[in-house]
Amino acid sequence: MDNFINLIKLSVGSETYEDILAWQSSKRAQTKDGLPRHVTRMWPKREAEILNGGSIYWVIKGVLTCRQRILRLDEVIGSDGIRRCAIVSDPDLIRVQTALKRPFQGWRYLKPADTPPDLPKGRTAEDPLPTELNRALAEIGVL
Template sequence: MGKTVHLVKLSVGTESPETLAAWQEANLARFPDGLPRHVTRMWPKREAEILNGGSIYWVIKGAIQCRQPILRLDEVFGSDGVRRCAIVLKPQIYLTQAALKRPFQGWRYLKPEDAPADLPEGRASDDVLPEELNRALAEIGVL
């Protein structure tokens, strides 16, 4: 089995993993396979590594908060005729430990050893910490 690499992407305008899921759900009817996707201008050069078990890690409100496994990369053309890459995702969103991330444009590669761990499934129903406390804990490496 080959190497794996993940992607990190800002989820602009998203308030929480729940609002990301709601936005994706609202847009599923646009796609014949009913799978969520993110369309980007650039095609990842490390396609084989991404498709070898990679996920997209979503940065929400300044921190990685969740991830979605990547199923495939589809070629799509915009209304302007420009070739783009549709990153097709599994619908399941996995909550992760918070990991602060500075703003950036586009997407970045993320090594598996640098990816935040998934939260245990039972944690999904835990009370959410206040944003300031969550950020402070992430800054000192507790989360």
């Protein structure tokens, strides 16, 4: 049994892997120490498992595309006084074998057994399955 858990999140507004890189390199998306962060309303209850080797997996336009190792969770208090969670991640964005994902709100936990494998370093893409086959496999829970 794995002793860590991952998160999965839609990258709203991103069209491509490069869009995530561009956003995360902006000062607005970084911590004071220059690391990329994503601020979310909810604080994960499984914080210890996330910080024990978990990653955040990014879904771009319905396709799980890449991941980043989560380094820490920072408390952020908004101008409205509400406590939020900043998911601080490694700047290295790792491409993964793509998989279709249905839309969802917020983030979800993603078990290590359900994560796609990383693509070899330097490999920017893979030969995708035909869209209809990929969708059919996703609908029956194979992908």
